[in-house]
Amino acid sequence: MKKKNFFISLLIIVTSLFFVAGYYLYKKNQNIQYVKQIQPHELDIVYGSDSAQLTVYLYFRYDCVYCRKFFTDAFPPLKKEFIDRGKVKLVVKLVNLTNEEPIQNSLKTIVCIHRFGNSEPLHQLLLLEPRVVYTPEFENTTQEFIEKDEFVAECMLSGLADNYLLGNKLEFNRIKLTGTPTFVINNHIYKGFKAYDSFKIVIEKELSTVLR
């Protein structure tokens, strides 16, 4: 009789733990949100090959500490291990969540320079000192770009860059994102900064889904 009781008890405990584990798996999956396919745009800032196995979309602002932290901390090893090896393409979609003109102008400048020139120095400057956009020196520099390069001028003044940034903001709101950085990978939304080790786990998981 004692032996029978023991097995019944054991069965109850195992069953309970099974339900608890199931509940936690269910909750964990609930934390990953799904979104309709994000569309690429000619003004997106892209790192990596078009033939990469996995595309990571990043909603990004230079006036956000953790966005910059992603680029200074997690991006270098990500580039070395996944982007340069053709496994991952990072598509940066800049968003302006403020009404500030200097920020809007700096974003217009970087997307147009990226499209028609070399945006890396500006990208590094904005990572190091995002407040530079409020200085007259920065304003003069963007003005020089407009005067010196007709394609950049067209991009910045015709509304192309403004419309692109507005589109990113509308998309950001449409998929109900609330903060940056936010990553969209395989239509899954990952919110917030992740240290490289955590980010690597996500990338490997999503890569394995693509390769399956």
Added chain:
Amino acid sequence: MKATKYFFMLALAVSISFISCETEDTESCDAENLSDDFNCPTSVDAVATFCSDGVNNSYYTFGGTDYQCTGVEASTCDAAIQAIGAKLIEAGCSGKKSGSIDAANIKLTAMAEKLLEEVRTKSLCQ
């Protein structure tokens, strides 16, 4: 039979404790005095509270009303601050002193100066 009951209760307790241990996003709040920003006389209470869960959501509370921000950081609360500012002006404050960031207060480091020079010279195709 007693042993069965005992283990059943134990299993139930374990399950309940697992579920109850699940934590919601913790929210932290800080009081912020906006009287300098909106030039308020001392008679006007210009203290608003900024709350953020650090993950998804942030908002300001002022005069018993919540003003939602668009992101998780205080920098995404322009609209909320504007709405609170309107209330403060109604209450007797004279308005915001200046723009968000005064360029005169920004001192570029040598590294930033160097990068700005690189931006000037290396951004456009020759």
